[in-house]
Amino acid sequence: MQHNVVFHLLALMALSSTVSAADDWGDDSWGDEPESSIELHGFIEAGMGGRIQTDPQLEDDDLTLAELRGRLESERYVGDIRLSAKLDLYADGVDDALQVNLREALADISLGQNADLRIGQQVLTWGTGDLLFLNDLFAKDWQSFFSGRDDEYLKAPSASLKLSYYGERANLDVVWTPVFTHDRFIEGERFSYFSPLVGQQVAAPQYKLEPESPDENLKNGEFAARFYGSYDLWSGHNTEWAIYAYKGFWKQPNALNRYGRAYFSPMRSLGASLRTNIADGIGYTELAWYEGEDDSGSDPFLPNDQLRFLLGYEQEVAPKLTLGLQYYREQLMDYSELAANDGDSPFRPDETRELWTVRMTYSLLQDNLVLSWFSFYSPTDQDYYHRPSMKYRFDDEWSLTVGGNIFGGEQVHTFFGQFEEASNLYARLRWSY
Amino acid sequence: MHKIKRLGCWIYTGLLFLTVISAQAEEMMDANEIVAKANLTAYYAGEDGRTEARMLIKDAQGREQKRQFTILRKDREEGGEQDFLVVFSRPADVRNTVFLVAKKPGSDDDRWLYLPGLDLVKRISAGDKRTSFVGAHYFYEDVSGRGVEEDTHQLLDSDGQYYVVENTPLDPSSVEFSRYNAWINKVTFLPEKIEYYDEGGEVYRRVEVLASTKIQGYTTVTKSRVSDLRSGGETLLEFRHQAYDLGMEQSLFTERSLRKPPREWLRRAK
Numbered sequence: 001m002q003h004n005v006v007f008h009l010l011a012l013m014a015l016s017s018t019v020s021a022a023d024d025w026g027d028d029s030w031g032d033e034p035e036s037s038i039e040l041h042g043f044i045e046a047g048m049g050g051r052i053q054t055d056p057q058l059e060d061d062d063l064t065l066a067e068l069r070g071r072l073e074s075e076r077y078v079g080d081i082r083l084s085a086k087l088d089l090y091a092d093g094v095d096d097a098l099q100v101n102l103r104e105a106l107a108d109i110s111l112g113q114n115a116d117l118r119i120g121q122q123v124l125t126w127g128t129g130d131l132l133f134l135n136d137l138f139a140k141d142w143q144s145f146f147s148g149r150d151d152e153y154l155k156a157p158s159a160s161l162k163l164s165y166y167g168e169r170a171n172l173d174v175v176w177t178p179v180f181t182h183d184r185f186i187e188g189e190r191f192s193y194f195s196p197l198v199g200q201q202v203a204a205p206q207y208k209l210e211p212e213s214p215d216e217n218l219k220n221g222e223f224a225a226r227f228y229g230s231y232d233l234w235s236g237h238n239t240e241w242a243i244y245a246y247k248g249f250w251k252q253p254n255a256l257n258r259y260g261r262a263y264f265s266p267m268r269s270l271g272a273s274l275r276t277n278i279a280d281g282i283g284y285t286e287l288a289w290y291e292g293e294d295d296s297g298s299d300p301f302l303p304n305d306q307l308r309f310l311l312g313y314e315q316e317v318a319p320k321l322t323l324g325l326q327y328y329r330e331q332l333m334d335y336s337e338l339a340a341n342d343g344d345s346p347f348r349p350d351e352t353r354e355l356w357t358v359r360m361t362y363s364l365l366q367d368n369l370v371l372s373w374f375s376f377y378s379p380t381d382q383d384y385y386h387r388p389s390m391k392y393r394f395d396d397e398w399s400l401t402v403g404g405n406i407f408g409g410e411q412v413h414t415f416f417g418q419f420e421e422a423s424n425l426y427a428r429l430r431w432s433y
Numbered sequence: 434m435h436k437i438k439r440l441g442c443w444i445y446t447g448l449l450f451l452t453v454i455s456a457q458a459e460e461m462m463d464a465n466e467i468v469a470k471a472n473l474t475a476y477y478a479g480e481d482g483r484t485e486a487r488m489l490i491k492d493a494q495g496r497e498q499k500r501q502f503t504i505l506r507k508d509r510e511e512g513g514e515q516d517f518l519v520v521f522s523r524p525a526d527v528r529n530t531v532f533l534v535a536k537k538p539g540s541d542d543d544r545w546l547y548l549p550g551l552d553l554v555k556r557i558s559a560g561d562k563r564t565s566f567v568g569a570h571y572f573y574e575d576v577s578g579r580g581v582e583e584d585t586h587q588l589l590d591s592d593g594q595y596y597v598v599e600n601t602p603l604d605p606s607s608v609e610f611s612r613y614n615a616w617i618n619k620v621t622f623l624p625e626k627i628e629y630y631d632e633g634g635e636v637y638r639r640v641e642v643l644a645s646t647k648i649q650g651y652t653t654v655t656k657s658r659v660s661d662l663r664s665g666g667e668t669l670l671e672f673r674h675q676a677y678d679l680g681m682e683q684s685l686f687t688e689r690s691l692r693k694p695p696r697e698w699l700r701r702a703k
Contacts, residue, residue: 041525077696108693116693125552152550166689183471228688238535238543240556275542281558316560366492366666367568393568396498396524 034210041088042071042433049426052406056421057192057203064190064424066093071103082108093148094190110363118162124157124175126226126244127286128273130359131374132328134288134308135244135271137224137251138175141184146191146405146419150161156184170229177222180214182264183251184294188417194418196347197260201412201421204343211253211262212417222248239276245269250292256301265302268291285324300342305333314359320367324359347413368393372403376416383409383417403425464586467596467617473512476578478651479506479677481507483698486672487523488569493665499524500567504576505698507681513538516686520694527567531691538580541609547691554691563608570659570668576642583607594619595626610638621645621652637663649677674701 049065069090076083086103104119127136131154144153159180187210188195192203214220228242245378246269255265271288287309294302308331314324332338335351342348360373374387389403404425409417461467501523508515519532528549535543535700541559548555562574584600591597595616602608611634616626623645629638644656653675660667685695 041528043525082693082696116689118693123550123552125554150550152548155551164689166684168688171689237541275556277543277559280541282556284556314558316558318680319561319564322558322560363565366490366570367565393526395496396526400524 002221003356012101015416038074038076039332040433041431043069043358044071044433045428045430046067047149047426047428049424051421052404052423052425053421055203057188057201058421061094063094064422065149065409065426066430067091073104080110084108111264114166116164116166118164119158119160121159122162123152123157124160124162124224125155128275128312129328130189130286130309130312130326130357131376132310132312132326134286135226135242135269135273136244137222137246137248139183139251139270139308140183142186143184143190146424147421148188148403148405148424148428150401151426156181156373165227166362169231173226173228175222175224177224177248178218180220180222180249180264181217182211182213182253185209185252191419191422194344194347194413196413197256199347201418209253209262211264212257214249214264220249221245224248233276237277239274243272244271244273244288248306250303254303255293265293267292267303271308278313280314281313284310284312286310294334297332297337298341300338300345304338307331307333320363322359322361324357324361326355326357328355328357329353349360350380353379353415373426378415381409381414381417382411383407383414385419386418397432398433399430400427400428453683461591461596462588462597464588464598465581467588467622468581468586468598468600468615469512470622471615471617471624472578472581474652475624477508477511477515477651479508479649479652481505481679481681482675482677483679484672484675485701486670488567488571488671489669490569491667491669498568500569503699505681505685505695507683509652509683512581515577516683516692518686518695520699521567529694531694533686533688533691534577536577536687539582542577545688545691552692554688569670570661570666571670575659589614591619606613612633623652637661645671648675676702 002079026255034119045068047065047067050062051064054062062330068089069088071086071088073086083106085105086102089102090099090101092099099191102121104121104123106118106122109117109119111117122140127133127135139156139158141153141156158177159179160175160177162173162175177298186293188202188204188208192201193209194200195202195207198207208370223246225245226242228240230238230240248267249264250267251264253262253264255263257263267290269288269290271286273284273286275282275284290306292303292305294304298302302336309329310326312324312326314322317323330353332349339348355376355378357377358373361369363369364371370391376385384407386406387403389401391399391401393399402425404423407416407419407424408423409420411417475608476532483503483505485503487499488498490498500521502519502521505518506515515536517532517534517536521527521530530549531547533545537543544557545556545561546557547553563572565571565688566573566576581606584602587599587601589597589599596619598615599612600610600615602610605611609630610629611615611696613627613629615624617624623642625642626635627640631637639660639662640657642654645654647651647653653672657670658667659670679698685698
């Protein structure tokens with residue numbers, strides 16, 4: 001099996017280089033090739049990253065990113081149906097394995113003038129937050145995000161069916177994911193995590209988080225819906241509004257069954273967002289109500305209901321320099337019930353978790369150099385997560401990204417504080433074709 | 434006799450004056466009108482239009498980058514608001530990235546960017562329109578047009594083939610130039626050359642039309658160049674497969690087209 005994957009990876013690289021050679025933009029190349037021909041695109045990327053300190057739980061694992069990745073993308077039309085596929089093959093030196101990641105394999109089908117159907121493996125995103133998600137309950141890949149892979153990998157794909165209807169004043173998206181697709185959460189292999197049960201930082205192999213997933217039957221499918229539109233609220237400024245709903249499971253295994261095993265407990269959510277031009281920038285706000293199974297909030301092994309709120313603003317403050325600021329608040333419901341029933345746990349989360357984020361993005365050298373800094377800071381948890389990065393585009397094919405994921409906090413059990421030992425620096429060199 | 438001669442002289446002068454007036458009436462005297470007409474010619478041909486475009490970006494060291502994209506445009510009102518959809522096809526790292534712009538002269542544009550890798554529709558702040566468009570020496574404003582009401586216009590010269598109009602910004606702090614001169618073709622009203630002056634009165638940036646043609650009766654640029662005279666860099670821009678008055682619907686310029694580029698408008702007419 002492994003040899004097979006290596007063979008495909010090599011074949012992919014060989015194929016890529018021939019495609020590139022044929023893709024020279026001569027004076028007459030306007031993409032005049034007939035539509036039936038298949039175009040291949042993608043990239044090959046080498047990535048390396050390591051901890052800036054030793055994690056006592058993962059003493060022999062200094063590397064947080066070590067991979068050679070090949071991406072193959074293609075799209076074509078069969079009649080009016082668009083087919084698109086994106087496949088990643090990568091040799092992962094941290095997992096010591098060859099991995100296949102099908103990012104996309106979908107068909108876009110038009111159902112008349114006002115409706116579209118997208119079916120298959122796909123990445124899905126909606127909502128207004130910048131790296132904060134309230135009503136977007138599609139799968140995320142936190143391992144990729146923390147280890148410095150490209151931003152696109154933060155969103156994990158799911159095998160879903162998305163039906164979109166476009167009306168005069170409002171539109172509707174309904175997404176059905178028949179098999180529950182959870183986040184790629186921190187499970188203790190690449191990064192260790194804090195276990196409230198053990199009362200300390202833990203890691204694989206002993207504490208590899210292997211939660212129980214819901215049975216794969218139609219009853220356990222996920223439904224997500226967005227009803228949205230826009231209108232000119234004042235002085236001709238287009239204001240976008242949306243109402244969201246979700247029925248499925250928590251995307252992180254934050255419930256414990258009676259044997260002490262983690263699992264994904266059922267949850268529903270309802271929310272709304274607004275986004276518009278304010279002053280010289282973009283202002284947005286989003287609200288979400290998460291309702292789980294613990295109606296009274298008294299079961300410490302089930303997540304309590306939550307109210308999530310976001311307020312954000314982004315503006316280009318100087319030419320090519322964008323500044324973004326977000327305030328996020330997560331409120332646990334029935335907190336006194338939780339406090340009365342968790343045996344006075346020292347690791348009980350606060351009733352309110354507040355988070356501020358700052359983004360600075362500066363493009364220079366004709367957009368070939370992009371400097372970016374994104375920080376999360378929680379005054380309630382007293383922890384932080386900084387994401388500095390620098391991307392240089394040598395030409396249309398080669399680019400180099402270097403950056404860091406720097407975590408820290410006052411306490412060992414908080415959201416970002418637990419990943420202090422995961423802090424890492426990385427570099428990625430990419431050749432696109 | 435002397436009186437008669439003087440009268441004759443007056444009449445002659447008067448006639449000459451009238452002739453000059455009428456000759457100039459055939460041309461245009463009002464710089465505002467000339468600029469308004471040039472703006473319509475350069476950015477508002479037809480009710481809507483499509484074009485394929487590619488840019489060759491050269492820096493001072495001779496290094497080259499390329500961009501290829503299709504622009505769909507629809508006018509909400511002649512000389513006023515317009516919608517643009519820009520769909521990138523090359524290079525590989527920006528393939529299927531889509532820009533949606535609602536241009537609002539006299540106000541901030543509404544802009545969205547679709548990033549296909551994340552399936553993310555990002556609303557972006559209107560920002561400085563006089564900064565590089567996707568890494569080229571062209572500015573956003575060169576691609577979508579600069580509001581005619583943002584400058585005062587003065588006709589410098591109308592002797593030859595061109596109206597030469599000097600344009601001075603009403604709000605100098607909002608732009609990097611102190612003024613710019615436009616050479617507007619007297620017959621087609623296409624601005625064929627624009628030179629931008631810095632504070633010291635030096636030309637530091639030039640936009641030139643290298644070739645144009647008539648398509649469906651509309652004067653259409655097929656090749657142009659912008660030169661950054663300070664750095665020595667330049668960008669060549671070529672347009673092909675243009676068509677106008679295609680009957681695009683307003684609904685084409687919505688989030689639907691960002692997430693699913695409209696193939697019926699992107700592919701060329703057979």
